[in-house]
Amino acid sequence: MQQMILTIEENKPLAPNVYRLRLFGKGMEEQRPGQFINLLLPGRFLRRPISVYDWEEDRVTVVYKTVGHGTEQLAQMKPGEKLDTLTGLGNGYDLSKAGERPLLLGGGAGVPPMYLLARRLKEQGREVTAILGFNTREEVFAEEAFRALSCRVHVATADGSYGEKGFVTDVLPEEYSYVYACGPEPMLRAVHRSVKTSGQFSLEERMGCGFGACMGCSIQTASGPRRICREGPVFEKEEILWAD
Amino acid sequence: MQQMILTIEENKPLAPNVYRLRLFGKGMEEQRPGQFINLLLPGRFLRRPISVYDWEEDRVTVVYKTVGHGTEQLAQMKPGEKLDTLTGLGNGYDLSKAGERPLLLGGGAGVPPMYLLARRLKEQGREVTAILGFNTREEVFAEEAFRALSCRVHVATADGSYGEKGFVTDVLPEEYSYVYACGPEPMLRAVHRSVKTSGQFSLEERMGCGFGACMGCSIQTASGPRRICREGPVFEKEEILWAD
Amino acid sequence: MGRLSTTLCGIELDNPVIPASGTFGYGWEFARWYDINCLGTFSFKGTTREPRFGNPTPRIAECPAGMINAVGLQNPGVDRVIEEELPALRQVFHKKVMANVSGFSVEDYAYTCERLDKEEQVGWLEVNISCPNVHGGGMSFGTDPALAAEVTRAVKQVTKKPVLMKLSPNVTDITAIARACEEAGADGLSLINTLQGMRIDLKKRKPILANVMGGVSGPAVFPVALRMVYQVSRAVSIPVVGMGGVTTAEDVLEMLMAGACAVEVGAANLTDPFACKKIIQDLPFAMDRYHIESVSELKGGH
Amino acid sequence: MGRLSTTLCGIELDNPVIPASGTFGYGWEFARWYDINCLGTFSFKGTTREPRFGNPTPRIAECPAGMINAVGLQNPGVDRVIEEELPALRQVFHKKVMANVSGFSVEDYAYTCERLDKEEQVGWLEVNISCPNVHGGGMSFGTDPALAAEVTRAVKQVTKKPVLMKLSPNVTDITAIARACEEAGADGLSLINTLQGMRIDLKKRKPILANVMGGVSGPAVFPVALRMVYQVSRAVSIPVVGMGGVTTAEDVLEMLMAGACAVEVGAANLTDPFACKKIIQDLPFAMDRYHIESVSELKGGH
Ligand SMILES: Cc1cc2nc3c(=O)[nH]c(=O)nc-3n(C[C@H](O)[C@H](O)[C@H](O)COP(=O)(O)OP(=O)(O)OC[C@H]3O[C@@H](n4cnc5c(N)ncnc54)[C@H](O)[C@@H]3O)c2cc1C
Ligand SMILES: Cc1cc2nc3c(=O)[nH]c(=O)nc-3n(C[C@H](O)[C@H](O)[C@H](O)COP(=O)(O)OP(=O)(O)OC[C@H]3O[C@@H](n4cnc5c(N)ncnc54)[C@H](O)[C@@H]3O)c2cc1C
Numbered sequence A, B: 001m002q003q004m005i006l007t008i009e010e011n012k013p014l015a016p017n018v019y020r021l022r023l024f025g026k027g028m029e030e031q032r033p034g035q036f037i038n039l040l041l042p043g044r045f046l047r048r049p050i051s052v053y054d055w056e057e058d059r060v061t062v063v064y065k066t067v068g069h070g071t072e073q074l075a076q077m078k079p080g081e082k083l084d085t086l087t088g089l090g091n092g093y094d095l096s097k098a099g100e101r102p103l104l105l106g107g108g109a110g111v112p113p114m115y116l117l118a119r120r121l122k123e124q125g126r127e128v129t130a131i132l133g134f135n136t137r138e139e140v141f142a143e144e145a146f147r148a149l150s151c152r153v154h155v156a157t158a159d160g161s162y163g164e165k166g167f168v169t170d171v172l173p174e175e176y177s178y179v180y181a182c183g184p185e186p187m188l189r190a191v192h193r194s195v196k197t198s199g200q201f202s203l204e205e206r207m208g209c210g211f212g213a214c215m216g217c218s219i220q221t222a223s224g225p226r227r228i229c230r231e232g233p234v235f236e237k238e239e240i241l242w243a244d
Numbered sequence C, D: 001m002g003r004l005s006t007t008l009c010g011i012e013l014d015n016p017v018i019p020a021s022g023t024f025g026y027g028w029e030f031a032r033w034y035d036i037n038c039l040g041t042f043s044f045k046g047t048t049r050e051p052r053f054g055n056p057t058p059r060i061a062e063c064p065a066g067m068i069n070a071v072g073l074q075n076p077g078v079d080r081v082i083e084e085e086l087p088a089l090r091q092v093f094h095k096k097v098m099a100n101v102s103g104f105s106v107e108d109y110a111y112t113c114e115r116l117d118k119e120e121q122v123g124w125l126e127v128n129i130s131c132p133n134v135h136g137g138g139m140s141f142g143t144d145p146a147l148a149a150e151v152t153r154a155v156k157q158v159t160k161k162p163v164l165m166k167l168s169p170n171v172t173d174i175t176a177i178a179r180a181c182e183e184a185g186a187d188g189l190s191l192i193n194t195l196q197g198m199r200i201d202l203k204k205r206k207p208i209l210a211n212v213m214g215g216v217s218g219p220a221v222f223p224v225a226l227r228m229v230y231q232v233s234r235a236v237s238i239p240v241v242g243m244g245g246v247t248t249a250e251d252v253l254e255m256l257m258a259g260a261c262a263v264e265v266g267a268a269n270l271t272d273p274f275a276c277k278k279i280i281q282d283l284p285f286a287m288d289r290y291h292i293e294s295v296s297e298l299k300g301g302h
């Protein structure tokens, strides 16, 4: 974990209500896929956790959806403005389990963390398939970015207005070695039911701190209580106990 | 009263910890001498009341001293930034009582409201004497501005490091027709005791609203309870009942 | 009935937004700035039997996301309210007003309420029981269920208008006070009054307020107020007016969802004299955002 | 004695700044970010007889200038605290730690305190009596003077270390609880715990917290906390540890002026993991600004 005052370099819409934010800070540690950063917005008490979308030396990029006052306020901010940020939070995905043909599943605001993961897996020479799920055509983002990594990319829209019609689970390929997934809980549950290999899922919860101090984000897992912000947000599929 | 989003045109130091702030707002009503404006600073709950120093069409100027977090924050603001402001608050001085040779007494942060008053009285052809009191040489501000109005100007410093040594009451002229005074309470009490004519004094109190709604700023006067923000801040000398 | 309309103790309100007592004077001054007939109604400054100057100054301090006041019920007394304030108000406000009453003995309350009950302009009596009981050792009427019930009964005996008892949040169990008022005949409840708090002046090393302590209000108290409105509206079957930190149309909706049938706005009027007007204007848009068809649909929607 | 030093129940502290229970874990994790020996001490996560998972999520909500938590005392239980957490802490913290204890019966409290009393690392026992008394109808131990005194006596019987009773602010008269604890033998008092509050999710039209209600903390509660510290420190003659919304060095000074001999910092650690370190660094400058020579000069300076 690092606390840094980062400078906004870019904050631009990718799709309706979805923005890409690039932040610069000299000396920023490497951010790993599946980790998140925690942004303090002026006038808000709690920080806002957002997954790492990409990382280059001294620069972290995130993609966020405006869903409430904090993210709406963030969308108003301009390049040059500063943000007090905690970086390098959470465990991140374990890439060593990917196997040769990992499958990456992202739904809506769960798509972003898949990007840096895909990039790293490609760098390791894996054959990556990314399935990106959205509600409708106009919400689609990041497809081109995944294609530029030369992943195999499928887009599914719930209303069929773009790509394949249905949920990410409706377009699973025949063969894959491992699954990485991030998205809303109903999607993760469906993925859990549908996929045949082992995998890692990224979870979300309202957070008090984001770095393990408050026990605000705890879940029960097969191995006992775990903090999403510290032992997570990535959990082995088999560890997750879904609440009824 | 008007509520306006005003734009900072100038915010510059006049003396250590004293700043002159000029605010622009199209359609601003005329601000009268002795009135005040009430500034909402980002992140603060209550507004900060500051006396009108000068007014020109669409522009109000105030002079403030940094004494706490709000005024320190204000001092950091830059031209172009906006301030939610209530203007035209309070009664202002009654100029009709000035007589031919009004005496204006300002002490420290009580100097600013005397400027627009002096200007208006000069416009009416009065012979204005302004006595400005400060603690020490380096705190002196606005002297030149008063001179430029061709007032008679005396400066008194408590330590004698500039102008005459002593308090404003130590340099009262022989003759004057009426007194206008603004400054810390000990100064106003001394003025009350020392001057022989009638006069008007400007008072201060911690305010909840600044426009008469909360009864936060009430004082007892010879004619009963009065709100400093509404029936004041200017009171006839004879009306004021000093607390013991 | 319009999309925003609601009912408070049998009287229809065009909308649920009510400036809170002590932050809107006797109303007519605000009428110089906007047409106050846009309000649901408003609650006028706490009125007592005798005129009161209130506490010495400083009476106001700031705190994070709020303020502290120790005004001490400054008001011209019920005689002048009836002779001067209400006639002035009549010129600019054509709806029923809520009469906020304070007292320092049970007789005080009954006397003042009886006087105001006769005024046609008055729609509701809002009885503030946060004041100390000067005949009973200074403990506030609002912190003891028996005392709260006693005031309620005394007031109900002398009035025909709906009586709202206004509860103090500075208690261990607000539902006990609420139930005591309901059983004693209250027609409704208003809550919360201010939370007791204080600040110290670091330069002077002494309390900022001349009265040492005062009442905290503003957004800082919102979650506590909301909790109490939620608890009380489940504990009684009379209507609840919710307040405490309400600043935006969304806050109004949250209070309604917690169980309030109308919402008062206090400190927000002080930092923005147009606060209530703006909230009323924003309400339909906020309702659209959360797919709320009408205010009445939220009532009991929990 | 340094400029910042103070004494808490006979144990000297290098400075009056203490991370509050529930916001600093068992300390050793923070030691990865800074040398936590700069702290006065810290109060570890509320520990119970048995391990507890706590409440379902969501456990956290935001509010103006603060937050609400309904963690529900998640902790590994006193056995593992003694076997795992304290040994891990010993590697990085060389001062006495404050052991925060919770329970749901008088026996729970006594058992857990007795176990922790034997640990050399523990300097003080801080007994959180805000929890519901499961054997006594669920009313919190901290809202009834008799229950509070009973817990105090039970704990004092089994411990030799100084016992600080940690008081709930959700009461009509906190000085009554404070005096009851003092008479029952408490060596000091800690206050305040969180104010009960709630928020509603406008989109879902239901409470944000799975537990419906939770505890408000952060700057929003500062004026209420300060008032209670002021009242309690005048009502008892044992030392008071003040907390509730403290975020800056100036807040620490204000709490000390209100009557606290040391100050805990809670929610501020969650939004800024370096909050306590920064406050300690800022303290001398803030003291210069207000011409305060030493922390000890403020004690009783009211
Ligand atoms: C580990 C993690 C990674 C995330 N990554 C992303 C991402 O890459 N892109 C993205 O768009 N969103 C992401 N989110 C969700 C994002 O944090 C919330 O959408 C955001 O905090 C909402 O803030 P708000 O002020 O707009 O909403 P409000 O509802 O006004 O927020 C109020 C409070 O609720 C919390 N909150 C509200 N919704 C959520 C939620 N779904 N999850 C957690 N806390 C919430 C806020 O943090 C804040 O404390 C992530 C969440 C977590 C926990
Ligand atoms: C009618 C009126 C006119 C004024 N005109 C001027 C002026 O022309 N120039 C100038 O420098 N100052 C003036 N003041 C004083 C000025 O309002 C305060 O210095 C300022 O509000 C302090 O704010 P702060 O945040 O820096 O201090 P803080 O102490 O951090 O403020 C905390 C709170 O206390 C209030 N407060 C603190 N000191 C005072 C004070 N002396 N009077 C009133 N409220 C106070 C603040 O408004 C705020 O609500 C005037 C005050 C009044 C009432």
Ligand SMILES: Cc1cc2nc3c(=O)[nH]c(=O)nc-3n(C[C@H](O)[C@H](O)[C@H](O)COP(=O)(O)O)c2cc1C
Residues within 6 Å of the ligand: B208, B214, B215, B216, C020, C021, C022, C023, C045, C046, C047, C069, C071, C073, C100, C128, C166, C192, C193, C194, C216, C217, C218, C219, C221, C243, C244, C245, C246, C264, C265, C266, C267, C268
């Ligand atoms: C300056 C001021 C004066 C008040 N005077 C009264 C009063 O006379 N009678 C009363 O019942 N409540 C009074 N209150 C309490 C408010 O009506 C309201 O209950 C409280 O402020 C909480 O609402 P808010 O957070 O929106 O301000 C006063 C509040 C303030 C801020």
Ligand SMILES: Cc1cc2nc3c(=O)[nH]c(=O)nc-3n(C[C@H](O)[C@H](O)[C@H](O)COP(=O)(O)O)c2cc1C
Residues within 6 Å of the ligand: A208, A214, A215, A216, D020, D021, D022, D023, D045, D046, D047, D069, D071, D073, D100, D128, D166, D192, D193, D194, D216, D217, D218, D219, D221, D243, D244, D245, D246, D264, D265, D266, D267, D268
């Ligand atoms: C997330 C969280 C968990 C807490 N857990 C405990 C606890 O286990 N035991 C306890 O005595 N107090 C607990 N508290 C209360 C704090 O120790 C403190 O009394 C309160 O938060 C007020 O201080 P603050 O406003 O600085 O946060 C907790 C507070 C928070 C925010």
Ligand code: FES
Residues within 6 Å of the ligand: A206, A207, A208, A209, A210, A211, A212, A213, A214, A215, A216, A217, A218, A227, A228, A229, A230
């Ligand atoms: S959010 Fe605080 S422990 Fe996870």
Ligand code: FES
Residues within 6 Å of the ligand: B206, B207, B208, B209, B210, B211, B212, B213, B214, B215, B216, B217, B218, B227, B228, B229, B230
């Ligand atoms: S400050 Fe509110 S009436 Fe004067």
